[in-house]
Amino acid sequence: MTSLSVSARPILTDRRTMLALLLVGMLVVFSQISPALVRPTLLVDITKFGVVVGLLALGQTLIILSGRGGIDLSVGSALSLSGIVMGLAVSAGVPVWPAAGIAIVTGVLLGAFNGFLIAVVGIPALIGTVGTLFLYGSLALVISGGRAISGYGEAGFPFIGQGTVLNVPAQLLLVLLPAYAVVGWLMARTRFGRTIYEVGNGDRAARLVGRSPRALRFWLFCISGGLAGLGAVVTNSWLQTARPAAGSGFELQAVTIAVLGGTHIFGGRGRLSGTFLALFVVILLNAGLQFNGVDQVWQSGVLGLLLIGSVVLNNLLSGEGDE
Amino acid sequence: MVNARLERIRRLAIWVLLAAQLVAFSFLLPNFLTAGNLGNVIVNSAGLAIVAAAMTFVIILGCIDVSVGSMLGVLAWLTGWLTTTQDMPVVAVLGIVVATGALMGSLNGSIVAKGRMTAIIATLGMLFVWRSVLYGLWGGRDLFAPPLVPWLGGMRIGVVPVVGLIALAVFAVLASVAKRRRFGRDIYAVGNDRQAARLNGIPVDRRIIGAFALLGALVGLAAVMQMARVGVVQAFTGRDFELGVIAAVLIGGTSITGGRGSLSGTLGGVLFVAVLQNGIVLSGVPPLWNGVALGAFVLIAVGSDVLLERRSGQEVPA
Numbered sequence: 234m235t236s237l238s239v240s241a242r243p244i245l246t247d248r249r250t251m252l253a254l255l256l257v258g259m260l261v262v263f264s265q266i267s268p269a270l271v272r273p274t275l276l277v278d279i280t281k282f283g284v285v286v287g288l289l290a291l292g293q294t295l296i297i298l299s300g301r302g303g304i305d306l307s308v309g310s311a312l313s314l315s316g317i318v319m320g321l322a323v324s325a326g327v328p329v330w331p332a333a334g335i336a337i338v339t340g341v342l343l344g345a346f347n348g349f350l351i352a353v354v355g356i357p358a359l360i361g362t363v364g365t366l367f368l369y370g371s372l373a374l375v376i377s378g379g380r381a382i383s384g385y386g387e388a389g390f391p392f393i394g395q396g397t398v399l400n401v402p403a404q405l406l407l408v409l410l411p412a413y414a415v416v417g418w419l420m421a422r423t424r425f426g427r428t429i430y431e432v433g434n435g436d437r438a439a440r441l442v443g444r445s446p447r448a449l450r451f452w453l454f455c456i457s458g459g460l461a462g463l464g465a466v467v468t469n470s471w472l473q474t475a476r477p478a479a480g481s482g483f484e485l486q487a488v489t490i491a492v493l494g495g496t497h498i499f500g501g502r503g504r505l506s507g508t509f510l511a512l513f514v515v516i517l518l519n520a521g522l523q524f525n526g527v528d529q530v531w532q533s534g535v536l537g538l539l540l541i542g543s544v545v546l547n548n549l550l551s552g553e554g555d556e
Numbered sequence: 557m558v559n560a561r562l563e564r565i566r567r568l569a570i571w572v573l574l575a576a577q578l579v580a581f582s583f584l585l586p587n588f589l590t591a592g593n594l595g596n597v598i599v600n601s602a603g604l605a606i607v608a609a610a611m612t613f614v615i616i617l618g619c620i621d622v623s624v625g626s627m628l629g630v631l632a633w634l635t636g637w638l639t640t641t642q643d644m645p646v647v648a649v650l651g652i653v654v655a656t657g658a659l660m661g662s663l664n665g666s667i668v669a670k671g672r673m674t675a676i677i678a679t680l681g682m683l684f685v686w687r688s689v690l691y692g693l694w695g696g697r698d699l700f701a702p703p704l705v706p707w708l709g710g711m712r713i714g715v716v717p718v719v720g721l722i723a724l725a726v727f728a729v730l731a732s733v734a735k736r737r738r739f740g741r742d743i744y745a746v747g748n749d750r751q752a753a754r755l756n757g758i759p760v761d762r763r764i765i766g767a768f769a770l771l772g773a774l775v776g777l778a779a780v781m782q783m784a785r786v787g788v789v790q791a792f793t794g795r796d797f798e799l800g801v802i803a804a805v806l807i808g809g810t811s812i813t814g815g816r817g818s819l820s821g822t823l824g825g826v827l828f829v830a831v832l833q834n835g836i837v838l839s840g841v842p843p844l845w846n847g848v849a850l851g852a853f854v855l856i857a858v859g860s861d862v863l864l865e866r867r868s869g870q871e872v873p874a
Contacts, residue, residue, distance in 0.1 A: 302674075306680075350855060350859065354859050354862060354863065355862045355863070355866060356855070356858050356859055356862050357812060357813065357858075359620075359674070359676045360620075360676075360806075360812045360854070360858055361855065361858070363622070363676070363802075363854075364851050364852075364854045364855040364858070365851065365855070366851075367796075367799050367847050367850065367851035367854075368847070368848060368851030368852060368855070370847065371844060371845070371846070371847025371848040371851060372848055374844045374847070375842070375844045375845060375848060378842075379844060482684075485680060485681075485684060488677070488680070492677075498674060498677065528691070530687065530688050530691040530791075531688050531691065531692070533684045533687070533688065534684050534685050534687065534688025534689070534691075535688075536684060537680075537681035537682060537683070537684035537685040537688070538681065538685060540677065540680070540681040541667060541671070541673070541677075541678055541681040541682070544671070544673050544674075544677055544678070545667075545671040545672075545673065548671065548672050548673070
């Protein structure tokens with residue numbers, strides 16, 4: 234009996250078990266109130282609403298994991314600005330694929346500026362990325378004059394955002410899953426992954442074993458920015474327009490998904506698989522609300538409550554909090 | 557502690573910046589230095605000033621509240637609803653809106669203190685929650701309210717706007733609370749070291765909830781003033797209001813990591829932000845640039861603060 238309770242406890246208290254149960258519970262509830270939603274084809278199809286935010290949540294998880302109050306609130310604005318830069322490039326006559334490359338590079342540069350402010354200057358990540366949230370968001374509005382930029386129809390580019398492979402959205406199969414697979418492999422098998430956890434558990438200890446927390450954080454912000462740029466490419470391919478506010482509000486979703494997935498807000502603890510499951514919880518929740526005619530603004534309100542609830546839950550479970 | 561000389565330089569910096577800005581705009585913009593325009597600057601920024609005064613306390617505590625813009629929207633709607641449907645005297649409307657604001661603020665503060673959450677995460681969540689509440693109340697129809705009372709709007713005594721005097725009074729009261737009352741001293745202590753404050757018997761949770769409640773109450777006052785001036789509530793009323801407030805406090809020299817800051821600095825910061833926005837409008841630069849300028853000034857203010865503290869040998873906490 235004793236051995237059973239000891240071995241059963243980690244499985245029962247593991248955030249991933251909880252999220253899996255939550256997913257099943259939501260499917261049961263939705264199959265009662267809106268049976269039309271709970272069909273395999275539709276459930277696969279709605280995953281495309283989570284691909285872009287899933288990319289942002291991936292970068293967010295890495296940054297929060299690295300500790301010392303790490304967070305990137307600028308990801309939504311970085312997505313908007315990268316998308317607009319790509320739109321302007323296409324309008325200026327750059328072919329669409331190189332322009333997509335420019336969007337990703339723009340994202341990396343925006344991330345590098347965050348990394349400079351936070352890892353080099355030493356501004357706390359929360360306020361630094363709130364500053365760039367407004368800075369990048371306003372720049373996207375300023376350089377586009379507040380207008381959407383359309384026209385990315387050439388050379389199979391729409392396939393990324395609109396195509397399907399065996400009824401599975403291409404953006405899930407060709408963008409999101411590879412991104413999680415690559416980062417998951419890095420986390421599990423390489424020194425880079427171990428360094429994130431070491432730094433996340435305390436700068437001083439990590440420095441003693443020869444790691445540089447500053448360099449790591451700088452690169453993590455670059456990765457987060459690059460993923461926002463990739464998200465902008467997917468968005469432009471899907472909607473065929475670059476909107477100056479395309480990513481507004483995404484930072485809330487990305488942080489919520491990372492924290493709901495069990496990533497502790499003070500770093501060092503959390504798993505990519507938790508973030509991945511939490512992504513599907515949020516996709517299903519949003520789809521369920523949307524399906525029942527609940528407006529987008531209310532959805533973000535529910536998400537706000539979910540964010541607060543999941544942080545409080547993490548604090549209660551770990552017996553810690555902000556002190 | 558930061559050494560005294562750096563502290564003095566930092567305190568002086570905002571007033572030097574403000575003076576430089578005033579001189580530059582006076583030369584560049586012919587319509588800037590007129591009693592009419594400066595009066596408008598004060599009327600338009602009185603709400604910002606009042607909220608920034610209370611935000612100073614919250615930031616000195618080591619917290620922040622990014623939900624004030626959404627709260628302003630909800631409270632402006634409440635003001636409009638009370639005046640159009642309930643036929644109440646202005647004083648009653650003011651009392652109800654300020655009390656509701658205090659309740660909303662204490663809810664924010666309770667989540668931070670009792671839920672032991674980082675304030676920015678908690679209030680980021682609440683930003684969207686309050687915005688949803690406003691959206692529900694608004695229900696697809698803009699709410700128009702008749703002019704409330706002129707003294708809460710654009711009324712002037714001679715050339716001096718009444719709301720400017722109200723804002724000054726709020727600053728005077730809060731500055732004296734910060735210096736002379738236990739509440740004020742406790743807030744600096746909590747911001748400097750929350751653990752130590754707790755060990756010294758300071759009721760940390762109550763101070764946090766109190767500061768957030770005060771902030772909410774003053775957002776209520778700002779909402780009533782906004783309705784007296786503008787007279788309409790839309791789904792996005794108050795959006796991005798928090799940026800100007802936080803920018804004013806940080807540019808005014810209050811440390812984002814808590815424990816250090818002053819009401820007089822915030823007053824300078826508010827004037828700087830208000831004059832900057834006015835200058836952008838007068839010079840014909842598209843108002844979209846407002847966000848760029850404010851975001852950049854926040855980063856410069858916080859960045860220079862962090863670098864100064866580092867040079868004076870103090871480790872900056874995350």
